[in-house]
Amino acid sequence: MTKADIVSEISKSTGIDKQTVLASVESFMEIVKGSLAKNENVYLRGFGSFIVKKRAQKTARNISKNTTIIIPEHNIPSFKPAKTFLNEVK
Structure with a gap:
């Protein structure tokens, strides 16, 4: 949709x-x-919550150059559905 x-x-x-x-x-x-x-999180009762999750700093590899890089900590948006929403979808 x-x-x-x-x-x-x-x-x-x-x-x-x-x-x-x-x-x-x-x-x-x-x-x-x-x-x-x-x-700031957004809460919609009976539907779900739009929340901000914090990702910790991590070490990754660039395979093509064979080097390691550090990915800094950052925030990502996420959606957590309400229990009534989950029950309706199931």
Whole structure:
């Protein structure tokens, strides 16, 4: 399912025009990205949580040059579904 499909489904079920729904969906995504960029988690009760995970520093190998490189610690976004969400999908 793409963003366009989601916008169409919401538009059909609510009767709101697609441009308004698209603006709302894009605004939601921007707010989530902005919060995660500030290391703030986003909790949606009954759906799940968008969280920031910290990856520790590690040593890796560049096979083509046969050298080791150090990958610094960094944050990555992650999604953790709620229990009701998991039960519905199962």
